[in-house]
Amino acid sequence: MIAGRTTIDVSDLPTTTFGHRDLAWWGTIGFILIEGTTLVIVAMVYFYLRRNFAQWPPPRTAPPDLLPGILQVGVMALSWWPVALLDRAARRLDRGAVRRWLVVCTLFAIAFCVLRGFEFAGLNVRWSTNAYGSVNWAVLVTHATLILAEALEIIVITAVFFTPRVTERHFSDASDTAPYWYFLTGSWVLLAAMIYLVPRFWTSP
Amino acid sequence: MTDVAAPPRLAAERIGSAAPAPDVAELERTWHERGGFWGWLTTVDHKSVAKRYIITAFGFFLLGGILAAAMRLQLSRPENTVLGPDRYNQFFSTHGTTMMFLFAVPVMYSLGLYLVPLMVGTRNVAYPRLNSYGYYTYLVGGLFLWVSLVLNTGPDTGWFSYVPLAGPEYSPGKRVDVWGQAVTFTEIAALVAAVEIIATAFKMRAPGLSLHRLPLFVWAQIVTAFMIIFAMPWVAVASQLLPLERLVGTHFFNPAEGGDALLWQHLFWFFGHPEVYIIFIPALGIVSQVVTTFSRRQIVAYPAMVLALVATGVLAFGLWVHHMFATGLPQMGMSFFTAASALIAVPTGIQFFCWIATLWSGRPRLEVPLLFILGFVVVFMIGGLSGVMVASVPWDLQVHDTFFVVAHLHYVLLGGGVFPLFAGFYYWFPKFTGRMLSPALGRLNFWLFFIGVNLTFFPMHELGIDGMPRRVYTYLAATGWGGLNLLASIGATIIALSVITFLANVAWSLREGDVAGPNPWEADTLEWGTASPPPPYNFAELPVVEGRGGLWSRSEARPVVTGLRSDLREVLVTTVLDAVPDHLHFQPSPSVWPLLAALATGVLFISGIFTPWGFVVGAALVTLALVGWAWPRGKELEDQRRQEQRA
Numbered sequence: 001m002i003a004g005r006t007t008i009d010v011s012d013l014p015t016t017t018f019g020h021r022d023l024a025w026w027g028t029i030g031f032i033l034i035e036g037t038t039l040v041i042v043a044m045v046y047f048y049l050r051r052n053f054a055q056w057p058p059p060r061t062a063p064p065d066l067l068p069g070i071l072q073v074g075v076m077a078l079s080w081w082p083v084a085l086l087d088r089a090a091r092r093l094d095r096g097a098v099r100r101w102l103v104v105c106t107l108f109a110i111a112f113c114v115l116r117g118f119e120f121a122g123l124n125v126r127w128s129t130n131a132y133g134s135v136n137w138a139v140l141v142t143h144a145t146l147i148l149a150e151a152l153e154i155i156v157i158t159a160v161f162f163t164p165r166v167t168e169r170h171f172s173d174a175s176d177t178a179p180y181w182y183f184l185t186g187s188w189v190l191l192a193a194m195i196y197l198v199p200r201f202w203t204s205p
Numbered sequence: 206m207t208d209v210a211a212p213p214r215l216a217a218e219r220i221g222s223a224a225p226a227p228d229v230a231e232l233e234r235t236w237h238e239r240g241g242f243w244g245w246l247t248t249v250d251h252k253s254v255a256k257r258y259i260i261t262a263f264g265f266f267l268l269g270g271i272l273a274a275a276m277r278l279q280l281s282r283p284e285n286t287v288l289g290p291d292r293y294n295q296f297f298s299t300h301g302t303t304m305m306f307l308f309a310v311p312v313m314y315s316l317g318l319y320l321v322p323l324m325v326g327t328r329n330v331a332y333p334r335l336n337s338y339g340y341y342t343y344l345v346g347g348l349f350l351w352v353s354l355v356l357n358t359g360p361d362t363g364w365f366s367y368v369p370l371a372g373p374e375y376s377p378g379k380r381v382d383v384w385g386q387a388v389t390f391t392e393i394a395a396l397v398a399a400v401e402i403i404a405t406a407f408k409m410r411a412p413g414l415s416l417h418r419l420p421l422f423v424w425a426q427i428v429t430a431f432m433i434i435f436a437m438p439w440v441a442v443a444s445q446l447l448p449l450e451r452l453v454g455t456h457f458f459n460p461a462e463g464g465d466a467l468l469w470q471h472l473f474w475f476f477g478h479p480e481v482y483i484i485f486i487p488a489l490g491i492v493s494q495v496v497t498t499f500s501r502r503q504i505v506a507y508p509a510m511v512l513a514l515v516a517t518g519v520l521a522f523g524l525w526v527h528h529m530f531a532t533g534l535p536q537m538g539m540s541f542f543t544a545a546s547a548l549i550a551v552p553t554g555i556q557f558f559c560w561i562a563t564l565w566s567g568r569p570r571l572e573v574p575l576l577f578i579l580g581f582v583v584v585f586m587i588g589g590l591s592g593v594m595v596a597s598v599p600w601d602l603q604v605h606d607t608f609f610v611v612a613h614l615h616y617v618l619l620g621g622g623v624f625p626l627f628a629g630f631y632y633w634f635p636k637f638t639g640r641m642l643s644p645a646l647g648r649l650n651f652w653l654f655f656i657g658v659n660l661t662f663f664p665m666h667e668l669g670i671d672g673m674p675r676r677v678y679t680y681l682a683a684t685g686w687g688g689l690n691l692l693a694s695i696g697a698t699i700i701a702l703s704v705i706t707f708l709a710n711v712a713w714s715l716r717e718g719d720v721a722g723p724n725p726w727e728a729d730t731l732e733w734g735t736a737s738p739p740p741p742y743n744f745a746e747l748p749v750v751e752g753r754g755g756l757w758s759r760s761e762a763r764p765v766v767t768g769l770r771s772d773l774r775e776v777l778v779t780t781v782l783d784a785v786p787d788h789l790h791f792q793p794s795p796s797v798w799p800l801l802a803a804l805a806t807g808v809l810f811i812s813g814i815f816t817p818w819g820f821v822v823g824a825a826l827v828t829l830a831l832v833g834w835a836w837p838r839g840k841e842l843e844d845q846r847r848q849e850q851r852a
Contacts, residue, residue, distance in 0.1 A: 008412055008749055010777055010786045011768030015849050017788045023331050023408055023778055030400035030434065037438040045442070045457065045468065052463045127455050131463035134455035138446065152828060156835050165837040168849045169791065 016168040018091050018175045028176050032183045035146055039187050042135075042142050043194060049131045056203050057125065057132050063199035064136065065122030072115040073192050076185035079108040083181045090175035095166065098174050102158040105177070109151035116144050139191055150184050153177065227745045231771040236328070236741035238795055247795040249333035250741055251322050254340050256637065258315030261340075262308050265347055269303035270704060272296045274697055277661075281694035283682040293678035294361035295380070299354050301364025302384060305480065306391040307347045309622050313487035314398040314433070316629060317426035319637070321402055323732035323739060324420050326411025326748045326755070328776050329792055331404035334799045334834065339397030341803030346390020349811055353383040360384035363676065365477065366447065368458040368469045373451045382451060382814035385444040389810055392441045395483075399430035399437075406430075409776060410784040411731065412766060413750035420730045420754055421497075421504060424511050425490025428518040432479050432486070435522070439476035443469065448814060467532060474525035482521035484618065486514060488625035489556060492578050495628050496560045498728040499575040500567025503753055505559045513552035513559075520549040530598050531605045539598045546596035550589065557582070572726070573647035577628035580655045581620055588616030591666065606676075609669025615662045627654065627707070634714070635721030639737045642718060646710035653703035660696030664689040729754035747777060750784075773848050791848045794841055798834035805830045 019025055050056050057063055082104040089097035120140060125133035154177060160170055238248045248254065276296055279288040288296065322330055330336050353359055361380050362371040371381045406419070406427050447469070449455045456462035458469050497504050504510055526534065526542040560582075569575065591613040595601045604610060627650070634642045673686050680686050724733035734756050735744050746765035752758025766786070769775050774792040779785055809823025837845070 006749075006762040006764035007767040008764065008786065009768040010766055010789065011851075013768075013777075013786055014788045015791070015851065017778075020781075021778070021787055023404060023790050026404040026408055027332055027335075027400055030403060033434050034396055034400075034438055037435055038442060041439055041442045041472070045446075045472075048468055048471070049457070049463060049465060052460075052465055058463070127449075127453065129462075131456040131459070131465075134449075134457050134464070137455070138449075138457070142442075152831065156832055160837060165842055167837065167842070167845045169845055170837075 016172055018172055022172050022176070024172060024176055025179070028180050032180060036183065036187065038142060039191065042139050043191065046135045046139060046194060046198075049135050050198070051205065053132060054204065057199045058130055061129070061132065062124040064119070064124060064196055066196060068115055068118035068122045069192050069196040072112065072119060073189055075108065075111050075115060076188055079105065079112075079185060080182065082108065083178050087175050087178040090171045093168065093171050095161070095171075098171065099158075099161050102154065102161055102174065105181070106151075106154050106158050109147070109154050112147045113144075113151055116140065116147060136195060139195055143188060143191060146184050150177075150180060153180075227767075228771045229745050232742045232745060233740065235772055235774060238741060243797075244795070246800055247337075247797045249329070249337050249793065249795050249799075251318055251330040251333065251336060252739065252741075252743075254333075254336050255315045255319035258311055258318065258340055258343070261344060261347065262312035262315060265303050265307040265351075266312070267704070268351060269300050269308060270701070272300040272303070274701055276300070277694040277697040279678060280680075280690045282691060283684070283687045284679055288678060290678045291361065294676075295354060295357075295359035297676055298360040298363050298366075298384070299350065302350060302360060302387065303347075304618075305364055305484075306388055307343075307350070309484045309618065310395055310480065311343055311391070311398075312626060313484055313622070314395060314402065314426070314429065316491070316633075317402050317422075317429070317487060318398060320633065320732055321405050321423055321426055322409070323636075323735070323743055324423050324730050325406060325409060325414060326731045326734075326744060326750065327405065327409040328743050328747075328774075330401045331409060332401055334793050334796055335397055336401050337796075338799035338803050339394040339401070341800050342390050342397070342806055343394035345803055345807040345811075346387045346394070349390065349807070350383060350387035353380075353387075358383055360387075365473050367473075368447070368450075368466050371447060372458055373454075376451075379814060382448050385448045386810040386814055388440060388444045390806070392437045392444070393806070395433050396437050399433035402426050402430040403434075407781050408778050410779050411748050411750050411755075412777075412779060412784055412786050414731075414755070415783045416781075417508075418750060418753045418755075421493035421507070421510055421514070422487075422490035422730070424514055425486050425493070428514045429483050429486045432483050432518050432521065436476045436479035436483065439472050440480075443472040443476070446472075452814065453817065467529075470529050470532065471525070474528045475522075478525040478528060479521045481617065482517060485621045486517060488581075488622050489514060489517075489553075491625040491629040491632070492560065492581060493556075494728075494730065495574045495578050495625075495632050496563050497754075498632070498726050499570045499572055500563045501570070501727070502563060502567040503729070503757075505562040505566065506555075507753065509555055510559055513555045516552040517549060520545065520552070524549060527596055527601070530601045543596055543598055547593060550593065553589070572631075573642070573644050573651065574628040574632040576648065576651045577624050577631065580651060581624035581628070584616055584620030584624055584655070584658060586620075587663075588613060588618075588620045592617060604669050606674055607669035608665040608673045608675060611675055612662045612665035612669060615658075615665075619658050619662070624654075627651070630707075632726070633732075634711075635725050636732055636737050636739070638715060638718075639721055640714050640718030641721050641725060642710050642714045646706055646713070650703055650706045650710060653699055653706060657696050657699030657701075657703050661693045661700060662696070664692045664696075668693075724756070729757040731755040770848065770851070773844050775848060789848070791845050794844075796834070798830060802827060802830035802834055 082101050086098060086101035086105055089101055123136050125136060127134050127137035157170065157174055160166055238244055238250050238253060275288060279285050279293060318330060318336065358380050360383055362376055366381055366384050369375055406423050446457045450458055456464040458464045458466050460466060493504055493510060523545040524542060526538060527546045530539060595604065595613055631642050631647055668686055668689050671686065673680065721737045723736055731748055734748055746767065748755065749764035749766060751760055766777060769777060774794060776790050776792055777786055778788050778790045780787050805823060805826035808826050809820060812819025812823055
């Protein structure tokens, strides 16, 4: 022992925290900012190119099919419920509940992927037809990469929770899924409004 | 189970007066990075990764400089035949791309990756493996660009790759795709570094180092990191849309199908202008640290300095259109961007006055780092003044695409970036290596650089006013441009001599330089409170900060943090505003997965320009690498458990 030193003892501080206290949360927010900026940019490209068209969508092009779009937005909105429950279960370190809600969230993530496939099929235009087609595909593809990334993450976390390898750190990771999920699905509500409603209600300049 | 809901306790409740001394030998074992080639590949120590970044970026600076020298040789006299037009196009495009994307931006944030954890008093960056991934991604991108150039597939449409020239119609082949994807790699690396710096600076500061005590270099790095986050995605989108246009036939930039060539310029410059400040703002941070240390007093008007950095970062996003004055914009838009371009001089002016006041009221020592800062003041001011000139639309239209702009941008980037960078090298070299650089060679380095830069670029103002266009590989004798071009080429030779002097200084000093000791400049900030070079764990005991900066305000008691485990890679996480100890965080150990993930990213982007299936295969490999990276296993899993079971 060294006497006479002024020290701050941190040995009994917690090792697991959630939300903004946690270091990984800041990484998640950082990537939300980056990807959010990316989505804003593709939306700006959409409106920038729209100015070049007397008619939007161009003549002989049907607007994107509504059904997959409505289903996607609906399923995404519904998914907020299990994600919120997952976040709560993780924060109270309830492994059984976390497992349950991770499985539900994984199913939702897979549903997003399948519905995105139908959304592509329902665009009614190819990327190479004209700038309208290009930008619609760009918006869907950009957002789809985020869906795929989230699906991969949730599948891996779920797998970990079904092994003996799980640690408290993973509860924090599971909780961190929530802000990214809200961003992923919330941003799509806005982008879907653009993709599906602009060609219907703002067809000419 | 630990008490996960416990709120952070105030530091005052934890202050004691007796604690066991740290087990340095155990810390050494815990944070030790393996030696040999494998250890080299797998390191996650922020200092090792950042040193690699700095050395690699400097290597690219030399390569970019060789291209510049070749161009100056070609232009040294009329109708020269050293370089043909095609090679010249590749050289100036690769020179610009290299200097901006592979040198200037990475070298600035890599200084942050080395210094921010030390300046805030922690053991590593927030996400050590991600940091390693960022470096390897950057390296893959840089090598891809340069191997392509050697294979005669270097980009040839400028560092900005304007469409329609860079589009599928006018640039068939793979050269522009190489540009697009090489840039993509550097974007990923920069974004990763930005997230690292923000999380480290906000959440890993030593107790007591509240935001209003943060060194200005760290503030500059934070502002830059946010700028990277909001600026880089623009070029990321652009550099993906362009290859798509060329590879799968999209029409974003094709006016015949409703696209728009000007869209490219907006996307590029909304990134491109902030990019200049992404280089310049860290340099401002260097200037503030050097001025503080060598004036031997705290900076004058610290709050104004911080606000000026933030204001510069914000205003930098409102200037991009001044790169597009010649595209026929509405009068209102041009007036707005002229005003915004002039406005950004205000926060920079505030900083200049504060530095002068600091030097004036301090006891300045004219060491080599301060000499380079004085060089920065002169050279950058000339660049700033020509910037005010080109901010004016009528003048800009006269000199657009002439050598006047080449002169302006080199004055700004060399003055605002490279002079402070040299100052930073001379200042922190003792910390990086434990040895001082030779001051005599340093002064020679400075004077050669100062004379060389002015001799090279000042005549270009006149050449531009005379009408010599940029990006031409030769000119006729009758133009009368030969004399000034020869002068510029002589200046370039002097710059080369200066850089050789610097390299010689580094080589000599690494072996023969004076041993530095922990704090050779008697500086204030925390990086000088540990050994030179710092041990792998940075500090045996994390410091407790009692005033601005850290060391000058230390009391006799020299308070420290105790209770961090030395048998595990454990770091202290503190609160954002006041740096109150909040919790303990376990950090990952060395790993090869970041390298594998970066290689998979390489397959994704590089093979993707040859076949769309490359994207599919690359994406699958990236997925595998990320799963391997995240999967808990082995000793690390045990260590994580041990850490969590402490309570």
